[in-house]
Amino acid sequence: MTRYNAGITEAKWQKIWTERETFLAVEDPSLPKYYVLEMFPYPSGKIHMGHVRNYTQGDVVARYRRAKGFNVLHPMGWDAFGMPAENAAMEHNVHPAKWTYENIAHMRGQLQQMGLSIDWSREFATCDPEYYGQEQKMFLDFMEAGLVYRKESWVNWDPVDNTVLANEQVIDGCGWRSGAPVERRRLSQWFLKITDYAEELNAALDHLERWPEKVRTMQKNWIGRSEGLRLFFEIDDQDPLEVYTTRPDTIFGACGMAIAADHPLAAKLAENNPALQEFILECRAGATTEEAMEKMEKKGFDTGIVAKSPIEDRDLPVFVANFVLMDYGTGAIYMSAAHDQRDLDFAHKYNLDVRTVIRPDGEDDCYAVDKEAYTGPGTLFNSDFLDGLTIEDAKAEVARRAEKGNFGIKTINFRLRDWGVSRQRYWGCPIPVIHCEDCGIVPVPKADLPVILPDDVSFDKPGNPLEHHPTWKNIDCPECGKPARRETDTFDTFIDSSWYFARFCSPKSDDPVDADAANYWLPVDQYVGGVEHAILHLLYSRFYTRAMKKIGLSSVDEPFDGLFTQGMVCHETYADTKGNWVLPTDLIKNDDGALVEKKTGDIVTVGRSIKMSKSKKNVVDPTAIIDQYGADTARWFMLSDSPPARDLEWTEEGVEGGWRFTQRLWRVVTMGMEGLRDCGEPAEFSKAAQDLRRITHVSIDTVSRDIEGFHFNNAVAQIYKFSNAVNAFKPDGSDGDIHALREALTTLIQLTAPMMPHLAEEMWQMMGQEGIVTDADWPVAQPELMQENTITIAIQVKGKLRDTIEVQKDMDSAELEKLALATEKIKLAVGKHAIRKVIVVPNRIVNIVI
RNA sequence: GCGGGUGUGGCGGAAUUGGUAGACGCGCGAGAUUCAAAAUCUCGUUUCCUCUGGAAGUGUGGGUUCGAUUCCCUCCACCCGCACCA
Secondary structure: OOOOOHHHHHHHHHHHHHHHOOOOOOOOOOOOEEEEEEOOOOOOOOOOHHHHHHHHHHHHHHHHHHHOOOEEEOOOOEOOOOHHHHHHHHHHOOOHHHHHHHHHHHHHHHHHHOOOOOOHHHOOEOOOHHHHHHHHHHHHHHHHOOOEEEEEEEEEEEOOOOEEEOHHHEEOOEEOOOOOEOEEEEEEEEEEOHHHHHHHHHHHHHHOOEOOHHHHHHHHHHHOOEEEEEEEEEEOOOOOEEEEEOOHHHHHHEEEEEEOOOOHHHHHHHOOOHHHHHHHHHHHHOOOOHHHHHHOOOOEEEEEEEEEOOOOOOEEEEEEEOOOOOOOOOOEEEEEHHHOHHHHHHHHHOOOOOOOOEEOOOOOOOOOOOOOOOOOOOEEOOOHHHOOOEHHHHHHHHHHHHHHOOOEEEEEEOOOOOEEOEEOOOOOOEOOEEEEOOOEEEEOOHHHOOOOOOOOOOOOOOOOHHHHOHHHHEEEOOOOOOEEEEOOOEEOHHHHOOOHHHHOOOOOOOOOOOHHHHHHHOOEOEEEEEHHHOOHHHHHHHHHHHHHHHOOOOOOOOOEOEEEEEOOEEEEEEEOOOOOEOOHHHEEEOOOOOEEEOOOOOEOEEEEEEEOOHHHOOOOOHHHHHHHHOHHHHHHHHHOOOOOOOOEEOOHHHHHHHHHHHHHHHHHHHHHHOOOOOOOOOOOOOHHHHHHHHHHHHHHHHHHHHHHOOOHHHHHHHHHHHHHHHHHOOOOOOHHHHHHHHHHHHHHHHHHOOOOHHHHHHHHHHOOOOOOHHHOOOOOOOHHHHOOOEEEEEEEEOOEEEEEEEEEOOOOHHHHHHHHHHOHHHHHHHOOOOOOEEEEEOOOEEEEEO
16 A cells, blocks of 8 residues: 655645635625635744634634535735834835835745645735726725824824834834834824724624624723713813713712813913923833833822812822823823722822712721722712712713713713824835925825836935935825825725725726625635734724725625634744753753754753744744645644634644644545445444444535534544444445445545645545545435444433443333432442432433432 | 633543443553564453442532432632734
């Protein structure tokens, strides 16, 4: 018998699939469609194991659905704009476009080696002018539809490099290259009105039933819908201070006001107050992330002015505070020290009054908060007309009086902010507008689209090369003809990925999408990708889909009907004697079984398994694995053991195991095929043949359900069991045995095909089956063949297992109880004790309580 | 800090959702085959004990139940996201 040669066989079948155009997707309204999509990759240079896992999972679904009779769309493209290309340009003096397209060419080859069932004719990169030109066209339509506006917003500014920094380029508050402390600057930037859809994006989450609960929860929290009250506090000589609160019930516990450093009132008060000016600058110094805001020490600056409580005669000091966000609510709050931990800490620090106004059930009016704020349920006290009310009733009462007395309005507020899409960078989609001194902002006429990125740019100077490109930047105003300049900002790359799934439906269309194609294929039936995108990418895509509907491009609301978030690929880490990281491929086991460096022979320290990353050097190159074991083995290992949603640990032993299984399966099937003849379905089957048929049909059922439920590891386990049973079956030469074996082998190949498609094709062909297995209909499990007639029942005494009995399936409770009480072990275990109760669950268990 | 998640043998994990904990795979051990090795095959493999049996056991501590990996509460550890990384 020949050994299975993965290298030759995989290339053979990939060629055949391509020649047959097996995976070419064509709209066909007579067939049910199924759109499978994995998050498209950033072309960083090489694919990594995370890609292999992601695309393998999607491919299993795509191949399974194809076999189930669906018209499957399974495309691939490239999220090709972004900072790494510019970094490469600066570091290695290579043009971002060249770098990107070379990476794409290399990675396409790597993906094709994996044997994915992808329609490559639909491939595109987001940096293709044909793609981003359509993006520009849509942006102009969004402008017309009122979804776009301009506003001043903060950026991280590196004062040495004179450039805008991304959050990830800010390390401990300093620029990553210059090391200079980062400043914040205000720039006029473009925003998309995602908040117009806040209510709908929030409400529609309840209908995304095929999304993980955790992702929906995260999006809900991100959107942060809250019902509260806008309250107006009078201040002498100033406009009233408007605050937003979700806890108006605690109004009598108010101890002070806090406003954001960027609040207009703060600016006004700072005019004649250098100390306040300094404090405001201090607040602005740090990084822009919410995380940094929350972690830093909470500080306030007493402005000396006071606000009047709208509900009682009381003055409240007004602070400028570094923890109040201008972007949330009204940028001003009142603090209620006893019932908010942050306010309480602040009150202690600045000696403010702590007045407890809610007491938990069981406490009396002496109850007072000390070091810990009370945020639980309870009853109002110390609160005049609110005394005795529940929190909910108190909220309603304050709202009623506020609206009646004109000092407040009930409001629904969202944490979600509008989407700032301007980036001061070269390698992105140019924003298609022109700035004219006379006409203001002028959209680029649609006939002039796409606005193509100029090729001849240099990265010698810091900052955006588009700024230093006079012939590109300077242009006549399309309206008045006078000299004007192009917008030099480009789009956030999240825009590129917010509609690519729609473009795949009609990648060559002269419009962003062809409505017929989009309405046929969308929504994506199964989307697969990492949890790290749970909020931003998915939320932006949901918004974009609605915006596209608004401008009449499609009639779809939600982009992704089903979502699956897969876990990361992890690997052990290795450190040499000096503490430097070492690649797994630079290691070898010595005679004692210890891991040592190949070059030096030094023993390395084995660290815990963490996400594969270049910096930790705990990476394994997929190409090396595919060259050594074949794509099928790599795919198989990716699917076995770890549940798809959880992190997977890559181990050498695990791959070896997968490789051994490909060889074993090959052996089992080729040996099983010997002496096989076509003998129809006979009437008689031996006991062994019946058992084989049972596991065959149970396997069809189990594997189908496991694939549909994304339990690929369980599907793999079932295939192991099944192949073990096939291997153990020795036909006696009867028609029944031959038929059962033939059925088992055919099924085994088909069930394996979505996971190891090349091996399956080869075995299918060797068996002399018709056509290719990729095109074959998925087998159907016959329930009557899955039945087992005897069953093992566990017998417990006081909940502890004491014996088991073999009985007929569906035996009734009375008989089960009789049999259970009669066994020797149970008699012994019960002894002289009186039986108090017997619980019988048919087909499951008998529990005797003594 | 806030939000979300995960935790079961030496290891990855399974458990029809409250009913025999450890399926399947890896690793390890013993044996077969072999001049030998690799490969392959067979058997064993949660821990402990006074071992034809018994006890404990699903991150910790408690609770509900005839019965808990599963439901409730407490605590611990680790991972992901936090709006300019993709």
